Amino acid sequence: MLSRDADSLFWLSRYVERAENTARILDVAYRMASMPISYNGVETNEWESALITAGALDGFLEVYGEVSPENVIEFLAFSEANPSSIQNCIDTARQNARSVRSALTSEMWEAINSAWLDLRRYKARKIKVEDLPRFLNLVKEASLRYDGSAMRTMLRNDAYWFSRLGLYIERADNTARVLDVKYHVLLPQDAAVGGGIDYYQWAAILRSVSALVSYQWVYHQNLRPWLVADLLILREEMPRSLAACYGALSRHLDDISHRYGKAGAAQRQARATHARLTNRSIDDIFQHGLHEFLEEFLADNNRLGLAITSQYLC
Amino acid sequence: MAARAIFDEMNGHDGQSRDAYRVLQDWLKSAPPQLLEHRREEAELFFRRVGITFAVYGNTEAEERLIPFDIIPRILSGQEWARLSRGLEQRVKALNMFLKDIYGPREILRAGIVPPELVYLNPYYRPQMHGLSLNSDIYVQVAGIDIVRVDDQDFYVLEDNLRTPSGVSYMLENREVMMRLFPELVGMQRIRPIENYVDELLGTLKSVAPSSSPWDPTVVLLTPGALNSAYYEHSFLADRMGVELVEGRDLFVRDEMVYMRTTEGPKRVDVIYSRIDDDFLDPLVFRPDSALGVPGLIAAYRAGNVAIANAPGTGVADDKAMYSYVPDFVRFYMGEEPILKNVPTWRCRERESLSYVVDNLHELVVKEVNGSGGYGMLVGPHATKEACEQFKSRVLAAPDNYIAQPTLALSTSPVFTEKGLAPRHVDLRPFVLTGRDGVRLVPGGLTRVALTEGSLVVNSSQGGGTKDTWVLSE
Numbered sequence: 001m002l003s004r005d006a007d008s009l010f011w012l013s014r015y016v017e018r019a020e021n022t023a024r025i026l027d028v029a030y031r032m033a034s035m036p037i038s039y040n041g042v043e044t045n046e047w048e049s050a051l052i053t054a055g056a057l058d059g060f061l062e063v064y065g066e067v068s069p070e071n072v073i074e075f076l077a078f079s080e081a082n083p084s085s086i087q088n089c090i091d092t093a094r095q096n097a098r099s100v101r102s103a104l105t106s107e108m109w110e111a112i113n114s115a116w117l118d119l120r121r122y123k124a125r126k127i128k129v130e131d132l133p134r135f136l137n138l139v140k141e142a143s144l145r146y147d148g149s150a151m152r153t154m155l156r157n158d159a160y161w162f163s164r165l166g167l168y169i170e171r172a173d174n175t176a177r178v179l180d181v182k183y184h185v186l187l188p189q190d191a192a193v194g195g196g197i198d199y200y201q202w203a204a205i206l207r208s209v210s211a212l213v214s215y216q217w218v219y220h221q222n223l224r225p226w227l228v229a230d231l232l233i234l235r236e237e238m239p240r241s242l243a244a245c246y247g248a249l250s251r252h253l254d255d256i257s258h259r260y261g262k263a264g265a266a267q268r269q270a271r272a273t274h275a276r277l278t279n280r281s282i283d284d285i286f287q288h289g290l291h292e293f294l295e296e297f298l299a300d301n302n303r304l305g306l307a308i309t310s311q312y313l314c
Numbered sequence: 315m316a317a318r319a320i321f322d323e324m325n326g327h328d329g330q331s332r333d334a335y336r337v338l339q340d341w342l343k344s345a346p347p348q349l350l351e352h353r354r355e356e357a358e359l360f361f362r363r364v365g366i367t368f369a370v371y372g373n374t375e376a377e378e379r380l381i382p383f384d385i386i387p388r389i390l391s392g393q394e395w396a397r398l399s400r401g402l403e404q405r406v407k408a409l410n411m412f413l414k415d416i417y418g419p420r421e422i423l424r425a426g427i428v429p430p431e432l433v434y435l436n437p438y439y440r441p442q443m444h445g446l447s448l449n450s451d452i453y454v455q456v457a458g459i460d461i462v463r464v465d466d467q468d469f470y471v472l473e474d475n476l477r478t479p480s481g482v483s484y485m486l487e488n489r490e491v492m493m494r495l496f497p498e499l500v501g502m503q504r505i506r507p508i509e510n511y512v513d514e515l516l517g518t519l520k521s522v523a524p525s526s527s528p529w530d531p532t533v534v535l536l537t538p539g540a541l542n543s544a545y546y547e548h549s550f551l552a553d554r555m556g557v558e559l560v561e562g563r564d565l566f567v568r569d570e571m572v573y574m575r576t577t578e579g580p581k582r583v584d585v586i587y588s589r590i591d592d593d594f595l596d597p598l599v600f601r602p603d604s605a606l607g608v609p610g611l612i613a614a615y616r617a618g619n620v621a622i623a624n625a626p627g628t629g630v631a632d633d634k635a636m637y638s639y640v641p642d643f644v645r646f647y648m649g650e651e652p653i654l655k656n657v658p659t660w661r662c663r664e665r666e667s668l669s670y671v672v673d674n675l676h677e678l679v680v681k682e683v684n685g686s687g688g689y690g691m692l693v694g695p696h697a698t699k700e701a702c703e704q705f706k707s708r709v710l711a712a713p714d715n716y717i718a719q720p721t722l723a724l725s726t727s728p729v730f731t732e733k734g735l736a737p738r739h740v741d742l743r744p745f746v747l748t749g750r751d752g753v754r755l756v757p758g759g760l761t762r763v764a765l766t767e768g769s770l771v772v773n774s775s776q777g778g779g780t781k782d783t784w785v786l787s788e
Contacts, residue, residue: 002558003575101538102553110363117362158577260578312577 005100006162008137012096013166015113019089020143021174022076023136025053028208030132033069035200045196047072053181053208077135078123086139088117094202103159107149115142144187158259162312168252169305172245173298175232178208180294190247202228207250209240229290230282242297246274256312266307273300316369321465323388323727325446333464334786337503342386342735348729351633353495360491367563381484382779384729387492388740388761392788395757397507398461398469398744403753404644406457406746409474409631411647412640413453417443421618423570427646428639429626435714436636437684438477438629440592442599446616448625450522450750456587457746458482458514461654463725463761468653470722472741474640476624476632478589481760481780482745483547486511488760488782493685504787506757514585514747514754521749523584524623528598531584533557534574536565538590538606548589549610557587562594567610570617585621586611592626633719635661637681658720662713672709675702678718679770680709691778693770695721725780729763732742735782757785 031052048067051057054076063081064071078087094116097109105110118138119266127135156159182205202223206212211231218235219227236243252269257263285293319327324335331339361380390398401555407754415422416433423430433439453629458479460472489508493500516533523531537548539561552559564574566585573580575658588595594606598613614620644652660667671678675694682690690706709716726737744759761781762772 001577002564003577004561004564007556008575013734095540098545098549101549102559106364114363162577256577313573 001103001158001162003313006158007309008096008100009103009159009163009266010166010308010313012093012100012112013163014170015089015093015096016143016146017032017170017174018084019086019093021055021170022084022086023143024088024208024210025178026073026076026132027051027136027311029072030129030136031070031205031207032200035259038138047228049181050076053178053186055177057085058300073127073129073132077127087123090116090139105149105153107153108146111142111149115139115146118142141301155257157203158256161255165308166251166299168249169301169308171240172242172249172301173211175242175245175293176207176297176301179229180291180298181231183290183294198225199223205232211238211240214296226282226286229285233285234277234280234282236278243277244275246270246277250274253308263301264307264311266304267309269300269304269307273297273304320723320737321463321725323725323740324783325728326466334389338387338389338499341502341511347734350385354730356495357383357491359387359585360494361487364487369663374475380776382765383488383491384765384775384781385492385495385777386726386728386730386735386762387782387784388742389784389786390758392506394788395785397653399755400673400699401469401755402744402746402755404648404650404653405459405474405640406454406748406770408643408647408755409457409476409640410451412643412750413625413628413631414448414451415647417446417453417627417696422643422646427642427645428636432635432639436630438592438627438633438634440627440630442612442616443625443627448522448621449525449618450621452522452748452750453625453628455522455748456745457748458759459743459746461742462657462722462740464723465725468655470657471640472631472636472657474636475743476628477546477591478624479743479745480547480589481743481762482511483550485610485745485758485760486550486778488780492782497554500631503784505784506787508756508758511745511756514550514756516557517554518747518749518750518754519585519587519623521620521751522623524618524621526619527584532582533585533587534560534565534583536560536562536586536588536590538594546587551587562590562606562608565608565611567608570610570614571618572611572614572620574610585623587623588674592629595622597628610726623715633664633683634659634672635714638717647756657722660718661710662716667718668709671716672706675706675718675768676707678723679721680705680716680718683715683717684697693721696768701739715766721770721785727761729765729779736767738767739770739772740781760785 001255010145014042029046032046044263045067047058049068050072051060051067054131056076060075063079064075074081078083079085094112097104097112101109110232122135139278150160150163154163155264201226203212205228209232215223215228215231218237220233231238231241233242235246238244253267253270257267324444325338326332354601358380358415362385390651412422422428446566448500454476456479458475460475461469462472463469485508486777505774519533520531533555534554534557534775535548535555537545537559539545542548549559557572558667560574566573572583572586574583590606590672593601594604596607597604598608598609600607611620612626615622627659638656638661641652641656662668662671671680675692678694680692680694686704692701696703697705724739725742727740728735740761742759742761747754762774763779763781764772764777765777
């Protein structure tokens with residue numbers, strides 16, 4: 001297929017996934033912030049950590065003075081100054097979709113186009129904090145619809161695989177960042193100190209990747225911080241874990257190399273990172289240092305995106 | 315023409331329902347009034363959701379607009395279509411022969427039928443095409459011929475569009491919407507299908523591939539990009555044909571061969587269905603400041619390694635001054651009488667015509683020779699005195715740039731409005747495909763309608779809308 005089309009599909013999926021991730025981050029902040037202070041912990045500012053998780057704190061501070069709920073919502077959901085705001089993600093996704101309409105199925109196009117139309121309506125009026133959940137639901141549903149249409153209607157060929165690659169690179173990046181922002185509450189030595197307060201932090205992490213209930217099904221026990229990390233890093237059955245993302249990335253890169261009859265740096269890198277995630281235990285990672293591990297992972301993940309681009313997309 | 319009541323496609327001159335419309339009219343009488351309003355809303359929703367939009371240049375406010383769709387179909391009987399399609403085929407054949415002649419032996423100039431300066435001074439004349447033998451002898455693979463009528467007898471050609479005619483996606487989508495919204499009505503009579511247009515287009519394009527290309531040639535559709543007003547159509551056609559939608563930057567030329575950049579490396583391209591102006595095809599040959607084109611493309615084309623449809627330089631045959639000679643092309647090249655009529659045309663470049671035009675501006679439609687899309691024209695009877703005066707001085711300053719025609723009492727067709735059915739002026743753009751293996755036509759075309767009461771301008775950029783067009787089986 002055309003390199004430019006593959007590139008647009010790759011980024012289209014990344015942007016839809018990013019919009020959904022930002023919606024989840026805002027959702028967690030909203031829930032945590034609406035908890036009574038005695039549960040929530042006095043020290044934490046959930047709206048600020050939403051900005052950090054979204055990688056948007058610096059950009060935010062350039063525009064706003066105060067980290068208020070209204071400001072954070074505006075910046076993460078609507079602001080034009082924030083290239084990764086939900087609004088900008090959906091705008092960019094639609095631009096990409098328009099330029100590759102012939103590579104999309106009509107269901108995928110309609111999912112993007114109606115999300116874009118719906119969001120424009122929201123943008124027109126200021127959203128109140130209490131209306132946030134409804135808005136976030138809309139974004140999550142748009143992403144589900146896009147993803148579902150892709151799964152159900154696309155031919156299983158390179159167009160499909162490139163769109164999946166974008167999605168998993170973005171998802172892996174997001175999961176690693178969610179963990180990294182909260183890594184201090186996951187360290188074993190903090191477990192004793194934390195008590196009730198940290199419990200909510202762990203739950204929030206899980207919730208931000210839709211894994212709170214899954215946790216119970218996998219471990220059958222109360223929340224333990226190292227198990228939260230285990231679930232999100234190493235468990236292949238957890239769809240947003242780093243291991244699952246890399247399983248999918250290596251699989252789809254192999255699909256492409258089989259179809260094209262040749263492999264390259266992208267295949268090698270994905271396989272190496274996947275191997276590092278499957279041959280390790282969570283104890284091992286903690287000994288190495290969770291924060292260091294996640295930083296390395298984020299850099300590797302970024303490098304894989306670049307390798308895919310230079311091998312196929314330009 | 316003006317003395318009689320305006321001819322209506324459904325009701326004729328006298329309000330007597332015409333045969334082809336009888337089923338529709340009975341159905342309209344029996345349909346509850348809310349039903350039509352409901353379906354109209356559904357249709358709009360459909361177009362919006364699917365994103366069938368077009369961009370209006372110079373109008374940032376409404377970057378993407380819907381072309382208004384009217385739910386009342388326009389109907390042609392089998393006999394009407396038979397006559398019209400014969401005329402179209404004849405006309406397009408003559409136009410292709412003219413282009414072959416102009417870029418070859420130029421017999422028509424030597425015979426004194428067309429003044430040479432109309433060719434050589436035409437901005438769309440491409441000297442680069444001269445002496446080039448196309449392996450198929452076809453210059454215009456896709457033509458959109460604008461047809462109007464003033465009674466139930468004759469079809470008049472208003473304009474030949476031989477460069478990058480658009481609108482066929484609306485023709486196809488309109489039918490799809492009608493079948494979705496009015497299955498019961500569509501099922502009540504035998505409407506000839508048009509859905510095969512895309513297959514016919516692909517067949518036509520493949521038929522003109524260079525002789526060196528493989529058995530199944532690679533076809534691409536070349537678009538200026540997502541900001542172009544017809545981008546929706548480009549992506550629609552590429553998608554339905556199953557060919558890549560490319561921009562200039564996706565193509566490159568090496569050793570006079572054209573390739574596209576793909577995820578598997580360079581891939582050879584055999585046929586380019588070009589939807590960009592000649593000017594932007596190749597910066598080495600045409601406009602050097604263009605970022606849209608493909609450097610070296612024309613060299614590859616001249617070497618016979620790639621086909622471009624339509625060929626560069628077809629615009630010399632479709633400007634409004636050349637238009638008035640097309641009936642002569644038919645007589646000169648084919649020895650036949652033209653089946654389709656031309657609208658009488660005054661060429662302002664001719665002295666007597668000019669003085670007639672200037673004196674009768676208020677009764678005429680005056681058009682810029684190279685204008686399109688309803689821009690640069692004056693509809694005399696609807697224009698203010700000042701506008702007429704202004705236009706007059708423009709015409710006098712550069713008479714060669716203008717032609718004038720009588721204001722035709724264009725036929726009307728009923729449209730659905732808030733106040734019920736009301737007549738509005740319509741035209742028809744059938745699409746004529748010409749391949750090495752002959753002419754292909756799907757029955758019908760795009761009916762455009764001037765939605766403003768009394769308006770004669772049907773262009774989508776000027777607030778026109780569209781309708782589905784039905785050709786009934788004989």
